[in-house]
Amino acid sequence: MIINVNWSPLRDAMLEALDYDSKKSDDSCDEYCTRVMILFSFLLRSSLLEFAVRIWCFSILFALIFPRIFVSRAIRTMSKLRCFPRDSNFGAVVLLFLVVPTFVVGIYLHGQKITYFLRPLWESPPRPFKDIPHYYDENVSMENLCKLHGWGVRDVPRRVFDAVLFSNELDILAIRWHELYPYVSEFVLLESNSTFTGLQKPFFFAENRDQFEFVEPRLNYGTVGGRFVKGENPFVEESYQRVALDHLIRTSGIGDDDLLIMSDVDEIPSGHTINLLRWCDDIPEKLHLRLRNYLYSFEFLLDNKSWRASVHRYRAGKTRYAHYRQTDDILSDSGWHCSFCFRYISEFVFKMKAYSHVDRVRFAYYLNPSRIQDVICRGADLYDMLPEEYTFKEIVGKLGPIPHTYSAVHLPAYLLQNFDKYKYLLPGNCKREHG
Template identity: 45%
Template sequence: MNRARFAFAESKILYKSLPLYPLENGEDAWINEGKTRNGMTNFLTEAGVQAGDLVTLSDVDEIINGRAIELLKSCEGIPESLHLQTKNYLYSYEFPLGDEGMWRTSIHKWVPGQSRYAHHQTSTTILMDAGWHCSFCFRTIEEFQFKMQAYSHSDRVRYSYLMEPEWIQHAICTGKDLFGMFPEAYSFRDLFSRIGAIPKSESAVGLPRYVLENRVRFKFMLPGGCQREGPLLS
């Protein structure tokens, strides 16, 4: 299905499978995280990235605004590393986190043998209002359950009720933390601002145009559409 949707760019899409392995005693999910990012570095080299090429480094839930890309394409003197601020949302665009946004998305001027696929701070320069980062923004309850048990989140499922569809649906519609934990924050200001349920937003201003133009298909991403697909326990 997705292959047909992106047929217009098929000649530009490269695919590579990155085999990982079961974790051994004492290892955590970040071992495979590192292997994945190293694999992406090698893949970029195999794909023919040349010195001076501008390479966007981001996770799949970090969407860069098309206007930001056009701006960068028309500019001269772009820094060797430039972070792109993406606004943070949880569950949908109904719950903006109200913080300073995600800074991990970046654009690098590629230096062969030196540049690497990174998702950490590599510069003090940032382009503001450059996109959106929507975490746990899934269509179905099953997708929430899968992510909650997978990768680096599995150790947060401390109680069985956290996996129950009723609790997950309740958290999605109220802005509460799925895992019943304190918010992830790296300053006291962010910690105190995020404690408790996230305030709802009813505004669609500044949201991705494609989502708004296809609002029926992406109802679950928009304010007022918190009800997710999937069976709920009676």
């Protein structure tokens, strides 16, 4: 972060405060103290950060100028000392002009990091999930796969409804829908002309609907107007849109015991996972899906802790669309979560300003395209944040950029079949387009 400080007023004000000449020592003292007060009034005409920086600069100037004044005006300096409180000392001056401003600037710049690092002291980890082992091989029959999980097999598979809120993730949506197409009976998509933060946006899906003709016979598409309430918590708008999606789901023809996938567009269940759940009997009423957690592309595997995606056996009047924890049961290795996986730098900027955690954009330079490109290729954090973990061991273990992975095994088939189009999502291709 670069802070521009105008040194001239600081220097002039300081020299004016220190450079005085009067015949009477009492008058000199009064005039000197008055000018010092003028200097401090200049320092106080600023915000908290500007005040701290000005104090910091003032202390540096004081250190540079004081020797010259002391040598050339030693005698008069002795008389000036009467202007300072008798109990003042050098340590207090250092504390006021160096330590305190440095502390204020440090807290302003890195306070969020300090808070996240100390998170284990004030927040306990959530209760652990009950992981269900996931068995799959394309050469194993569905009957045996269901038995491996302790479930029975159905004579007829359940219908599956895939419901998402859409913002602007066109490429990821195409990969998702091609992955799930053989198993989904109805695709439900809701789009708003407002971001969660209240910014107006186009109906991106409507403008590009011709790219998704393959799902048209099974598509239930709806729109909802934004509320555009300034200063409102973004999670309020997000909740409003999820309620609207819940209504759209009920109009799509879903019935009891149909499967409903609840997840964001970039949380992609694998096709064989959904096929397993639609064919097996006695599966849990609600089941979270543990997904491989990727950032920027499938080159940066963060962890295997993505859990918000879920599948529900629909119950009329009871099932509500949600994106929070709803059960303890979770099926391991069930797909992919590719967060901030965009083709264009402009899409990164849009999401950083649009989604619920906009408060993480603490400085304007976070949105600089050159910085974003550098962060992507390093696998670093766009918001310069520490890992969101609950133990010091996990925080320390995740410090620094995400290690590169060069395995493209077990990724969505449509992605690999169209590698020329989606090359930027594959390992070794971190450069983004400026569109």
